[in-house]
Amino acid sequence: MDGKVRSLDRREFVTLVGGAGVAAGLAPSLHALDLETSSERQPRTAQPAKAVAPGPDAAERELALLTLDAATAAGASYADVRISRRHFESLSARERQITDVSRSESFGVGVRALVGGSWGFAATLDVDRDGVVRAAREARATAAANDRVAPNRIVLAPVPKVPDGRWITPHAVDPFTVSLESKAELLFRTNEEALNVKGVRFVTSSVDSVKESRLLATTEGSLIQQTFIRVNPDVNVTAVAADNSDAQSRNGATPPAGYGWEYVTGLTLPERAVRYANEAVMKLSAARVEPGVWDLVLHPSHLWLTIHESLAHPSELDRALGYEANYAGTTFLAPPARVLGQFRLGRPLMTVVANRTEVGGCATVGWDDEGVAASSYPIIDNGVFVSYESATREMIQDVSSMSRMKAAPGHSYCEHWSSMPFPRMPNVSLLPATKNISEEEVMANTRHGIFIEGDGSYSIDQQRYNFQFGGQTFWEIRNGRKTRMLRDVAYVARTPEFWNSMVMVGGRETYQLGGSFSDAKGQPMQLSSVSHGCPVALFRDVFVLRTG
Known part of the structure; x- marks a missing residue:
């Protein structure tokens, strides 16, 4: 390649692979966390974004309440249920080739029940009325069995009831609305910039994204809907000596974060890759520490x-x-x-x-x-x-x-x-x-x-x-x-x-x-x-x- 990067159409993207929500406000500075001026030693805080976070799906809410009713009817003194839908995506590139594309989605229910002083837990993929009732009864039965074998005493610290809790990770761009082609182009640009530095032999880059919608309901009356979004970019550059006698790597300081895709673009990965590449080359001739x-x-x-x-x-x-x-x-x-x-x-x-x-x-x-x-x-x-x-x-x-x-x-x-x-x-x-x-x-x-x-x-x-x-x-x-x-x-x-x-x-x-x-x-x-x-x-x- 000549170092120039052009847009990819879907056909080209598939060839290169080769078999291998709701905005909650723009994120602050991406390179150094801005701090509240009212309290100079306290990092900024993200309060529940009730005005913009979505509420629970009506069907899921009904299933959650049914689960709690089934657990208490079976004899649980306390129960909680989580209905969760999790999306995961991972995209990786090495030099000028996509090496991995992974996408998955998981949806299910987990129930926890308290009997006496012991917990029981059950989970199911059957997110319907029969499935959640079976899970609730199984959680209660497990708790009762545990309490017979090893009686215990559990006191739950009191907490305020939250009948309509809503929260979403503050973000500007949902990473799952960004196309794989756009993400691949960013990784290719990043790798190409590093490869243009003399002495660099290998470079890998990747980005993982997670989005999870989680509904929590408890027998104490709390009903909380939350959406969590996280992204995890990474760059690693390896330089090799001209005579192949040594190799040194520089892994990028691109930490994961609870933001949207704007965090990844704000990191300016191609520009960072140039710095990491030069430092990897410098490590080849660096003095050993005393x-x-x-x-x-x-x-x-x-x-x-x-x-x-x-x-x-x-x-x-x-x-x-x-x-x-x-x-x-x-x-x-x-x-x-x-x-x-x-x-x-x-x-x-x-x-x-x-x-x-x-x-x-x-x-x-x-x-x-x-x-x-x-x-x-x-x-x-x-x-x-x-x-x-x-x-x-x-x-x-x-x-x-x-x-x-x-x-x-x-x-x-x-x-x-x-x-x-x-x-x-x-x-x-x-x-x-x-x-x-x-x-x-x-x-x-x-x-x-x-x-x-x-x-x-x-x-x-x-x-x-x-x-x-x-x-x-x-x-x-x-x-x-x-x-x-x-x-x-x-x-x-x-x-x-x-x-x-x-x-x-x-x-x-x-x-x-x-x-x-x-x-x-x-x-x-x-x-x-x-x-x-x-x-x-x-x-x-x-x-x-x-x-x-």
């Missing part, structure tokens, strides 16, 4: 993952209570009575919030899967650990009985209509400084350090206490300025010591969201999407390894 103690300036495209693994996972309440261990371990932040309000995780400049209302967040909702309204609250306040996250209604009594501190519910989530809801992580974010401190100012406070962008390989122990993190690009800082590129960098630390070494954070203009499109938890495993916002930050005296 192991030892360094100051680190961590960009949000890197720091989000450290937050996810070392702060968000260990502050999940079920890990502290011993309910979760098999997937991703337990936590060093336990027991609650000894750590809540007492354990210092950082300096006073460090405030971390659990926030299910953050605009653009992958875990942002109007209400959770128990009908609890989304909220935002501190997990770490001025450096001190003050609250767990990932609490559900039944877990509140447990932490309250162990300490004087309270935990907020609102974190029940199921991946699919066929999945049982359980505690899941909200968006967990490090707040920026109240002053408008730029990235350059943070770097200027570093005499000799390393600036790290992008997330790379990592490892962390089963209590989230000892860890190692790599990245995508590494720049040596001398006397407050970026100088040469480095390679083979990874830092190691213990979580409390690492976060107590954070001496400076950037202002709101440096704040960005990173995140995961498929964070795993539980057995059977369920996936969820989550975002973590943070500013650029400076850490003193961190030990750095050479990985190559």
Whole structure:
């Protein structure tokens, strides 16, 4: 090809493949999250968009109420039902060829019933009157059997009834209204720009889109209709040395987000691909890092993952209570009575919030899967650990009985209509400084350090206490300025010591969201999407390894 990109008709698109809603307002700045001026340290929030979000389908509403009636008639003291329709699409390209096109749709019903102190759950693809009644009775029967075998006591924290709740992800363009041809053209332009950089041999790009309509009804009188939209673009560029002796890759910092297609176009992927391509080529000749103690300036495209693994996972309440261990371990932040309000995780400049209302967040909702309204609250306040996250209604009594501190519910989530809801992580974010401190100012406070962008390989122990993190690009800082590129960098630390070494954070203009499109938890495993916002930050005296 000559580097020029033209429009594709449908016939050409099929040849290249080769066998392989409602607008809720325009999204804010796509490169750095704009923050509310009324509260300089709080990210913007997305409140339930009741004026524009669609209400429940009349037939689905009738089936939901029938399900609840069947469950209570069978003997359940409480029941809830989720009717969900999920659309998924994935499009991938390698160099000048489409390598994958996947589209799927799933529609079904999940019912949860409480008998005595035990839960039962059932799901069905038969979304009709007979199907939902059978599922309701099966859920009740399972709960009764569980209660006979292992009697328990469950108290659900009281929540306000929501008789007509409606919410939709704020977005301008529904990604499922954009043609596959248009999406393919964007990926081809992105790949072509990277391939035009001398030394680049391989480039892949992709974009995944999810749209889910979920109706929740409970025997307490809540009826909530929500529509969730998320997109996940990705670019990866590989450069190869002229003599084929080395290959280096640069994965793009294009995180998933709770927006529409406008987020993808706003990222200007072709322009970003040029930068990533040049950096991949530069990595081939970059100097190997000298192991030892360094100051680190961590960009949000890197720091989000450290937050996810070392702060968000260990502050999940079920890990502290011993309910979760098999997937991703337990936590060093336990027991609650000894750590809540007492354990210092950082300096006073460090405030971390659990926030299910953050605009653009992958875990942002109007209400959770128990009908609890989304909220935002501190997990770490001025450096001190003050609250767990990932609490559900039944877990509140447990932490309250162990300490004087309270935990907020609102974190029940199921991946699919066929999945049982359980505690899941909200968006967990490090707040920026109240002053408008730029990235350059943070770097200027570093005499000799390393600036790290992008997330790379990592490892962390089963209590989230000892860890190692790599990245995508590494720049040596001398006397407050970026100088040469480095390679083979990874830092190691213990979580409390690492976060107590954070001496400076950037202002709101440096704040960005990173995140995961498929964070795993539980057995059977369920996936969820989550975002973590943070500013650029400076850490003193961190030990750095050479990985190559």
